[in-house]
Every structure is written in structure tokens, then in C-alpha cells.
Amino acid sequence: MSQTITVHHAGSRADLEAQSTAIQALKALDAVRGQIVAATVDGHPWDLDRPVPDGAEVAAIYADSDEGRAILRHSTAHLMAQAVTDLFDDAKWGIGPPVEDGFYYDFDIGRPFTAEDLERIEERMVELAREKQTYQREEITREAALAEFADQPYKREIIQLVGDGTIVSDVDAAPDADEGDADGDPTFTVYRNVRPDGTAAWSDLCRGPHVPSTDRIPAFTLLRSAGAYWRGREDQPMLQRIYGTAWESKKAMTAHLTMLEEARKRDHRKLGRDLELVHFPEELGPGLSLFLPNGAIVRKQMEDWIRDETLRRGYQPVYTPHIAKEDLWEISGHLENYAELMYPGMEVEGAAYRLKPMNCPFHIMAFTSRTRSYRELPIRLSELGTVYRYERSGVVNGMLRARGFTQDDSHIFCRDDQVVDEVADCVEFARDLYRTFGLGDPSRVAISTRPEKSLAGNDEGWAAAEQALIDAVERTGLPYETDPGEGAFYGPKIDIHAKDAIGREWQLTTVQIDFNLPERFDIAYVGADGDKHRPYMVHRALFGSIERFFAVMVESFNGAFPTWLAPEQVRVVPVAADFGDYAEKVATTLADRQVRVHVDASDATLGNRIREAQTSKIPYTLVVGGSEAEAGTVAVRPYRGDQRKDVPLDAFVAEVVDEILTRATGDLA
């Protein structure tokens, strides 16, 4: 065996003693640039203190990268589990992975955690961090792992599941497959927390890697606890999950916590009430809401835009009822597959009726109202259809997840040679919509392929449809990812996401191919050959749900809508009652150009009325007094930006009308 090894990094090389660690290699290679938490060796995550093999390509993982933060968070999760073990006798550990923006760890301590528990745990974590315990990696056999975690039933379950091949690996289980699973007898890794004096503090089954020691976690905090099913399955016991977060610096963590606070302040339920946009009266029942006049104006802009655009793009509007005989949903299969998510039926004249959970069957009825020719295709039927779904009680959330909501729903019936065009058009349409409503380009496009339990279509059909979706998205030039097995049982789909002004991502648009309903309703068109052919059916909702999209906009704009969407676009404030006439004249001039404007002629002080206009987030406040009346001008105070005095009324009108007509969203968020 050689006494030296050679390591590489980005084209340079260094010779080192055998058994040199990743950190030694990085230093020798002059590849240390900032705060690092771990390394990669030939692309695999690697502990800094773990020896590297001869010939390895070594790189650093930085603390401020996504990968680096995940390692920090995973190490923090271990720290938390150790603290919980210290404080609670017989604590049983589930799993504790890093997640987006933080980490969690699931425990069973025989009762839920209280807020005081979390404080104590966090204090204990700080103490443990100061002990500078090292994280030491060790590979052990399955038998040794089972023995080591003899009193940890959940850990043993993972070991068993990995061992018998039920699950390939898990964040807290076996190392990556290529590291040594020999015929169903995989090697497991444990990470041991060892104090500076060499005594063992704690250990956990874990794939790693970790930071070298517990004092190398710059900032962490615990956030909340909640119940969570073991292994995410409803038929499993409920453990108690603690969520926390960790960051590469106190500053980064503060920024994140500030963002969370900001998100809380933007909650559409709170803004919806403050700005009188929407109302959730208890009398209506959970998941049901109403649009107040202010919110209704915003919604009308959304609806007008989508109606005009669908017409322009060759869709044909239809209107359909909110209820129909139950038979319809027997044919469609909704009762068979989703009965528990539909409102119960009602008996009328001996027939059972149901509130509609989807619009599709109605659009199919419209399609089948007469014989269809191949010459007519594609037929694009479109409707703002309000549907009612009996969502489980724990999931309703304002307008983001409601029991009654309105889809901008369309069903496109087309030939197989038209599918790619149609789907690509839908994606471009969604793109226009996001841009128009101030959400920018899609942040993520995901194509979901055939799930295990697909109840419709055949192998060739699925393959062709999935390929059609891929071709269509590729034509748009948008990057996309695939979610294998995440399609609906009746067909593959594209989900499109957008990011809001504070970086949160929302799934909005869905474009789906449906094999099920055309078969169940036995729909057909007459082809050039005179025979009947089954059309493709593309289901698509671009806003998704009008209510949900509305809520996303409220939160993204923080209630301060761009002028074209704002309920009240201009407020005119006369400095004194004497100038009420001029204020009315200004308002009338604007109203004549379809600007939504009000005069605040109340006897409150000027400062008070300006404050009122500002807190109502009205885009423009016009202050008018003697000098303005005389010169025919206005003093413009925009919601954002600087005030301008002596602006000629005509100039302001032209400016605001242009802003409205061009649907300017500016840099509003």
C-alpha cells in the first residue's frame, strides 16, 4: 500500500500522506475560500475529517450554499435530538432530516411538547453546542445497528425496512447504495457525538455528512412543534415533530425570521379584512367565503382579462349548472373515486342530485350535444366554473384552500396531432397570465408522469401523452422537471408554479391530459375516413382557482395592488371644504375616463384623511386646495414614490389612464 495519495481539485493536484482528511486535502489544494461545512469527494458528500481515497476529486461545500445549509440543519437536528434525549427519559426518535429553510425531528415522548419544552430544549442545545462535540462517522453492520438501537423501535424499523429492501435508503438510514450493500445486507452508518474528553455523548443512525463539531453551527432556533404521522402514513402512530432552522450566520437567520414575520403580516385573511376585500363569516361554514365590493373589483379585472383572452385565443365560452343528477358523476367515475370529497347528495323528485366538484362532465355534455367532425377540432370550451369540494376539515385555509372555489376551467377536445400545439399554447397562455398579474415568469414547470395506480389509458397512450407534454414544454423554452409517478390516475399533467414578491412558491396552473372521461362518456368525433375516433381531452385551469390566485396576489402585493387592479385607484382630498367643488371636478374628470375615484370630503383633518388614503393602499392620492384650483393642477401623492406638486390635471389623467390601460404592474412587490 502506498504511503502517499494524490488528490485533485479543478485541474490542480496535490500529494498527501495516506489517510489524509478532506479538509487537509482542500487546504493542500488551496481550495478553501470561505466558510465550509463539508466536502465532496468524487461528487459524494464527505465529512471534512473523513480520510479521502487516493485519486479523489475534492471540493468544498460552503455554508451559505443550499447543500451547505442542509448539512448545517441536519447537524442541528442531531443536536436537538440529543437535547431531547437528555431532557426526556425514554424519548424515542423518529427521523430528523433537513427540509426547505430548516429541519425537523420526530419524537415519541408519550405526550406532546409544550412551548416551555421547546425553550428548555433550545437552551440545552446551546449548552451542547458549547461542548464542542465532534460528529464521528462509523460504518456498522445491520446486526450491530439493530443491537445499538435496541431500545429505539422506530430506528429499528428503518433498519429492517432498508435491510429487507422495502425502502432503498432514507435520510437517517443506510449510506448511499454504492457504498456497500452486499445482497440485502447493507452497511449502516452512525454518527457519534463525542465530547473533547473522548466520552460518547450520543449517536444516531445517519447517512451524513455533518459539520465537524457542534460549535460549528453559527445560528439556530426552534420554531414550533406539531403532530406528524410516523413515516408520513395515516395508519401509523402520530409522533411529535419539532421544527427548527439553522443558518450560516446570525444575520442570515435574522433575515429569514424577518421574512417569516413579513409573510405573517401579509396573510390574505388579515389583509382581506383590513382592506375589506373578502369576508369569511362563520355563518357560511368552513371553506366558504365571499368577496366584498373591494375584492370583487379585483376579481372582476381577473375575470374580464381571462374571458377576453380566452375568446381572443379561440376558446368558446359555455355556462353550466352548479348541480346535476348523481348519474352524471357515476358515469364520470367521480363518485367511485372521490365520493368522500363530494358534498352529500340531495333528493329532489325522487332523483339524487350532487353539487359539482368539477366542470369536466358538463363540458363533455356540451361537446356531445351533437356529432363532431374532425374539421371542428380543436374545440376549446371555457367557463369560470364554481365547484364545491368537501375538503377534509383540517386542510381548509382561507381562500388558498377552500370548499367552494371558481376555476377558470377549459377542456380542449383535439386530435392526437394537435395535442402538442394545444398544450404549448396553454403554457404560453399561463406565462402571459403570470406576467400580466405581476408574478413574473413561471418559477417551476413540473411534468408528472404515470402513477402506479393509473385506472385509465394504456401503455402507449400514456407514453405518447407524456411525450406530448414534454414536447410542448420544450417548445416554450421554459426549463422543466419531471415528477415520476405523480400524475393523476387518469392522465399525465403539467403543474406550473410562480414565485411571489417575498420568494414563496405557489402551484397555480395545471394542464392535464385525461384518458378517463373520454372513455367513460365514450366521446368521439367523425374523422376524414368517416369512422369514429376518440379525441384527446386536455383539461386546463390557468389561475387554477380564482380565489386562490387572488389570495396569492393579495399576499404578494401586500394588499397594494397595481393601479389597474386596485379597488380604488385615486382618492381626491381637498385641503378644506372650500375646495370641495374643485375636488369633485377632478374626480369627475377621472371618472369620465373610467378611473375608480372617490373624494374624501369628510371633516377630518387633512393629515387624517391622507393617512386614511395611505393605509388603504390607494395608488394615488390627489391633494387639492386653492393653488391647484386656480392653476388646474393637482398635488400627486402616490402610494409608493415621491409626491409631485403642480401637476396639470390633464397630464395626471393621461398618466394614470395609460398606466391602467397598459395594466402596468411596475416593480410593485
Place this chain on the structure above:
RNA sequence: GCCGGAGUAGCUCAGAUGGCCAGAGCAAGCGCCUUGUAAGCGCGAGGUCAGGGGUUCGAAUCCCCUCUCCGGCUCCA
């Protein structure tokens, strides 16, 4: 549906250990003030303390049930 937390005036919140007619600010109403760029002053009014049972001499406060909301889990055709 499951785990936990919470529900006091339109809104935001006070009301330890049960004890005089349940309080404040803001908003809304009415007066006064007549205003030049984010809160002028005053006065009244407003509450089945989520709802229903119970314990007690006495319940916003303690117990039970129900409803609703919040944070998660699960689910989302």
C-alpha cells in the same frame, strides 16, 4: 380526519390564584374644530366573554361536549 394551540365590542388586546354593574385603544355614531401632505378635541353607544351542559353561594376564569379559527401531519380529482 389526526396532534397541538386559540376563541372577550367591527378590529387589536387587558382582564394572576373563581368574588362589586367586563375594561382600553382604534374603527363606527354624534358634536366642536375648518384644516396644505400619515392619527385635532369631546360625548355617548357598542359585549349571551364562540355555543351548550356541569361544579360552586358565586364562572370570562375550573370540568365535559360541540362549533370555528390557527400551526402542522395526511389529503388536494
